[in-house]
Amino acid sequence: MNVTVFGTGYVGLVQAAVLAEAGNKVVCIDIDEDKIARLKQGHIPIYEPGLEPMVKESIATGNLSFSTDASVGVEHGELIFIAVGTPPDEDGSADLRHVLTVADTIATHMTVKKYIINKSTVPVGTADKVRNTVEKRLAERGLSDLPFDVISNPEFLKEGSAVADCMRPDRIIVGTSEKESEQKLRHLYAPFNRNHEKILVMDVKSAELTKYAANCMLATKISFMNEMANIADKVGADIEAVRRGIGSDPRVGYQFIYAGIGYGGSCFPKDVKALISSAEQLGLSAEILTAVESRNEQQKHYMAEKILAHYNGDVQGKVFALWGLSFKPNTDDMREAPSRVLMERLWEKGASVRAFDPEAMEECQRIYGDRDGLELCGTKEAALKGADALVVATEWQQFKALDTNEVRTLLKSPVVFDGRNQYEPEEMEEAGFCYYCVGRPDTS
Numbered sequence: 001m002n003v004t005v006f007g008t009g010y011v012g013l014v015q016a017a018v019l020a021e022a023g024n025k026v027v028c029i030d031i032d033e034d035k036i037a038r039l040k041q042g043h044i045p046i047y048e049p050g051l052e053p054m055v056k057e058s059i060a061t062g063n064l065s066f067s068t069d070a071s072v073g074v075e076h077g078e079l080i081f082i083a084v085g086t087p088p089d090e091d092g093s094a095d096l097r098h099v100l101t102v103a104d105t106i107a108t109h110m111t112v113k114k115y116i117i118n119k120s121t122v123p124v125g126t127a128d129k130v131r132n133t134v135e136k137r138l139a140e141r142g143l144s145d146l147p148f149d150v151i152s153n154p155e156f157l158k159e160g161s162a163v164a165d166c167m168r169p170d171r172i173i174v175g176t177s178e179k180e181s182e183q184k185l186r187h188l189y190a191p192f193n194r195n196h197e198k199i200l201v202m203d204v205k206s207a208e209l210t211k212y213a214a215n216c217m218l219a220t221k222i223s224f225m226n227e228m229a230n231i232a233d234k235v236g237a238d239i240e241a242v243r244r245g246i247g248s249d250p251r252v253g254y255q256f257i258y259a260g261i262g263y264g265g266s267c268f269p270k271d272v273k274a275l276i277s278s279a280e281q282l283g284l285s286a287e288i289l290t291a292v293e294s295r296n297e298q299q300k301h302y303m304a305e306k307i308l309a310h311y312n313g314d315v316q317g318k319v320f321a322l323w324g325l326s327f328k329p330n331t332d333d334m335r336e337a338p339s340r341v342l343m344e345r346l347w348e349k350g351a352s353v354r355a356f357d358p359e360a361m362e363e364c365q366r367i368y369g370d371r372d373g374l375e376l377c378g379t380k381e382a383a384l385k386g387a388d389a390l391v392v393a394t395e396w397q398q399f400k401a402l403d404t405n406e407v408r409t410l411l412k413s414p415v416v417f418d419g420r421n422q423y424e425p426e427e428m429e430e431a432g433f434c435y436y437c438v439g440r441p442d443t444s
């Protein structure tokens with residue numbers, strides 16, 4: 001099928017690459033000229049496992065191409081995806097500016113029927129706004145009779161496994177009441193719907209709400225566990241034992257119930273805020289979501305508080321080795337990452353940071369530049385050299401097996417602050433470490 005994707009971020013680029021590999025002719029449109037120029041050369045602006053070879057191959061077969069010329073994209077695609085950002089506005093609501101700009105652009109150039117498919121995460125009612133925007137522009141062009149449909153098809157990929165998630169989705173939500181639109185999407189997604197039925201067709205509003213409900217549920221699980229961890233701290237319980245204890249109940253399940261230093265990224269924080277804002281606009285008060293957000297904000301300070309307590313509030317001149325900058329493993333994304341709150345607290349108190357991350361070093365450099373108090377190190381060992389303590393902020397696989405002898409030798413003193421419960425307190429104690437973790441008894 002001829003497909004156009006507006007927006008070449010995590011969602012748009014991955015979706016485009018996967019659809020192109022499945023044999024569709026895909027054109028990607030972005031307003032970022034530099035990004036498009038680099039993509040044309042096969043340079044991928046984000047780190048996502050498996051994405052680069054897939055993009056390069058589809059460019060070579062001619063199934064995938066890139067342009068900044070929106071008219072080319074609108075002419076090409078019978079199916080046009082909107083996959084642009086929906087950042088939070090000042091009041092927390094989703095900023096729909098980019099989505100509606102694309103809707104207007106499509107209506108400015110379309111001359112035949114188009115299926116406009118919204119993949120961006122948007123509040124309930126956005127499809128109506130897209131529809132109104134398109135209708136208005138078509139009317140101005142004297143083309144009010146030109147048919148189109150607006151379909152909600154929210155994206156559930158996870159950064160770090162985005163390609164695999166799009167190749168083997170858990171479910172494909174299609175929000176439309178038009179039979180023809182449903183059939184078009186069933187055809188498009190047929191290669192990804194082989195083993196068992198994954199396509200769930202529903203009305204547009206339910207599809208829009210499903211995306212927010214999914215992310216808010218996951219954020220709730222994390223904040224709930226973090227709250228349990230804080231209680232465990234006070235009563236001397238071990239949150240890891242509690243996790244196993246509750247996860248064994250299939251109604252709870254083991255997934256997504258790890259305590260830590262909070263969630264980050266581009267989605268959970270903004271989607272929780274946006275749903276709170278939507279509820280407020282409807283005269284409702286989103287009690288649970290407000291608490292989820294507030295717990296998360298506090299949790300990002302959890303390890304900084306433990307660090308300050310260890311040094312009796314004085315970290316002036318101390319040097320911390322920081323392992324992990326990205327908000328989670330397998331991505332270079334540092335949007336709303338807990339590592340940022342941690343570093344900023346340490347800098348504020350006069351400490352400095354020697355940081356290492358397998359993928360997010362460039363992103364960190366872009367955000368903080370050559371800031372005083374930050375040194376980016378080429379390896380995790382280099383970050384340790386001469387530091388007063390190690391702080392773990394992201395659970396990258398390569399941090400899991402700790403060479404305690406080496407860490408003890410490289411650090412000035414054997415102190416580890418583990419924001420992701422990567423190590424066993426008993427083993428750390430035996431290895432002679434002063435070990436702080438989340439919701440588990442610390443050893444000192």
Ligand code: NAD
Nearest residue numbers: 007008009010011030031032084085086098120121155159
């Ligand atoms: P992103 O910020 O990485 O990328 C958005 C892209 O859209 C940018 O390249 C930007 O230049 C481009 N853009 C902006 N205005 C444009 C326009 N008028 N025409 C063409 N391109 C334009 O965003 P993302 O992370 O890919 O997220 C996109 C949407 O998908 C958001 O609504 C997000 O909430 C949702 N989503 C994201 C994820 C994720 O893990 N990142 C997962 C599911 C859903």
